[in-house]
Amino acid sequence: MNDFLFYVIASAVALLSLLAVTLPNLLHGAIALVGSFFATAAIYIMLQMEFLALAQIALYVGGIVVFMLIIILLTNDLGVDNSLSRVSAGRQAGKGVIIAGLIAALCIFFTSNPSKLLHDATRQAAPVSIDEIGIRLLSTSNGFIVPFEVISLLLLAALIGAVVLSRRENKTEEKEKP
């Protein structure tokens, strides 16, 4: 049951990601991207990585894709088919063979050779609760308090910058008015 579900979702991820990069219309590509983000979140849920799934949806679907859409909507000639110049079929096939070979080699390496690395990784990746993540982020002894604070400072600076920018615009508008 679970394995079947995994294959369905994984093929959806693969298909939607492929569509996201190959569709000639940028907006269609963006929609395919949203779909693949959701499917990836579903895979995280299957792995019991609940927080990762929620963060994926909140950050990518709720934030980044919306901004991408706004930027795409501001570009010209959207409906026009401006696909990239075609690469010759032989070259594409060559690249495909190389990538497929690499992926196959990796798969064979990890499945035939049950290395200690892989086992340790899977054991460590046991379900992590949102509380543990929060404590780990903010603890001073064994956590990520310094990067966390640096990032929050950066974000605060960006926020204040946005406020300052919008303020200046308001003033010039008021001056222009008679």
Add this chain to the structure above:
Amino acid sequence: MMPSSVELYPVNNFIGDIVRSIFPQPAAAVINGLLALLSLMALVGSLGAVLIFLERKVSAHFQLRFGPMRVGPHGLLQPLADGIKAIFKEIIKPAGADTFIFFLAPLLPVSAAFLVLAVIPFDHHLQVADPAGGVLYVLGVSGLSILGILLAGWASNNKYSLLGAMRSGAQMVSFEISIALLMLLVVMLSGTASLRGIVLAQEGTIFDWWIFKLPFLGILAFIMYLVASTAELNRTPFDIAEAESELTGGFATEYSGISFAMFFLGEFVNMFVAACLVTTFFLGGFHAPLLGLPLLDPLLKLIPGFLWFFAKAFLIVFLYMWFRWTFPRVRVDQLMYLEWRIMLPASLILLMLSGLFVAQGWVG
């Protein structure tokens, strides 16, 4: 590997128990999930009718009219008639519109509402799923309705639609910041990001609800959340996205028939979802409004929790409607001024102050 018999979000109420007693485990999990989703669909469908009828009646009474009166007693069957009319109307696609996006866009706001309803705790065990990061989920999924509006505006191939969509996108994205900060405040007070946990943290009398718990701060946060959510819902006084005198109908200009009805439904169900979130965050969710009186409290406790929940949610819905029929529409620049110069600094200060309260242990 995850064992296949485990339900990630088990249904804990008596219906779930009955299903589990009849069917073997893997099937029971699937049936429980399907039942939960079906009940949500029924809720969304019936809510749309109820809310549209309510809006028409409330607006009519604010304007000293009766509103719909002809179809059924007091016009009760009017939503049904409207629904049938919408289904049988022709859907006109403008020339040069992008077919796929044009028909996809109306579905997104309703799906956002549907997905958020899945984590709302209607009663102690009346909740489809309770993820530990429920607040994050709510924030992320509500992005879908912004997506729907942006895509609708672009796909209509019409300047008014695109203008309306861009205004609406800018508005929703900016007010989402305030909403997120105020949600963070509630999460900080409750010590959990699960919606059920937030409700359970407000257990006790009416003075344990977050709106009254913090002296003055709670009610301020409540009012700011109401303002920000009204703006995010694109409702008057913040409905500049579809200001009909300037933009004819905003992003929905080119839509007709059932695809317009889907936008309409999405808007109304999203209003109810926002009201549910206000109820969960500030008004104690499914808890009865106990006053600490020895005689009255047991009586109030007799009423089941989901009735309290719906009563509170519809009270907030009535507030939203009251706003709509009382205040005039603001201008675009006034709207942005409100968010970036007033709401954002205010919510940051509020967050800091309540952080101080929590750190000092002044909150329960």
